[in-house]
Amino acid sequence: MSQYPQTRRQRAYLTQFSTTVLYPRNPWVVAFFSFSYPGFGHLLLHRYIAGLILILWETFINHNAKINLGIFYSLTGDFAKAMDVIDEQWLMLYVAIYMFGIWDGYRQAVDMNKQYILAEREDAPIQSIAIGTWDINYLDKRKPWVAVLWSVLFPGLGHLYIHKVIVGFFIFAYTVAIMYFGHLPQAIHLTMVGEFDLAKDIFEIQWAMYLPSIYFFIHYDAYIGTIDYNILFEKEMKKFLRKNYQNKEFKFPI
Template identity: 70%
Template structure:
């Protein structure tokens, strides 16, 4: 079960992230890459930056209206579709829970061998905080983790983020600000907050799924069918 408003919020902060929470990889990757392309062409991040600084004339100057009109429709669709999908999937979850639908504890595929076990949410959070994608790899979400990892590497490279962090640690704050490419850097906060939240919550929900599968297995294999529970 997921809160539709939370999923819609992450689609609002970055198109495609709401779909990534549902493991709808094709839709998520298309929306994320489209967001990167259209944002670069229309300079939306620079417009946001100058608006936050109160320089609205400069914000209007850097925005490219030809691309901006394309940005709005896809942006609104990502929010709406992630909200609608969450409601539909929640209904599917309720039906599956009532029917005691079987849960596959082990799956071997070309990407990875995945299995249900207990994971520590704080460990997933720490790895995601150190670098986006590592927490998802810890949870065996290989496709999400690998994509987020590569995508973050690209953002850090073009935004000169790691170089700026290095200069800041040396105390060269003015030089750190000068080398940052803010059009690329403003992608990073949304990515960073999303991966920390999603890895932690995914670990918690996987633990619940593990306990549910164990309960179902014990009831099917060991509980006497003639046993009458007191309630």
């Protein structure tokens, strides 16, 4: 018997808390999400550690450099104020890692697409269920629009629906923190009772500017993740049927 496994690559890896899957990605889409928010492109590729580090770094350095405020004032045409609020010392530390996130996301997408092709040619086995002390994860067919709907109601819920527990809880907690520091719930409440000036005063633009990128990404990731897992479920089922029922000599049970 050979000391080497029959297949060199995995198509998917199931744990109690998540499903990591090789699936072709458009490198430009990954680069776009890395451009809109460093780390999101890596989450799209299931590279969670690198993605979470880049997201937390983005939050830290952006807050200190006041980049979101500079963007806001630039969009409103107040370029002088935009230049005043930007901290050049922190900004110099921001640029290199921001560019690295875009480049690395694109590069990783190209490389992982090649790995996907090779794994498909090898017809690598697919694990269908993972059972542990804390949770059960299994391949199943789910509805993409349901994942998007829950993500619209609150970021992270759509990911929990498709059992991306690690990313789901991180996005959930991260969005709550952004909303808290941006005083968004208070601003919404004051707006609803007609206190527009007070709502404007307590609203923190620096924190609130994160939310559009977060919401756009989580809707896309929940939708495309559901489709990926549905395809993976179908592949595992097809492989099982080929292996166990395709032989013409197979005797079907009465």
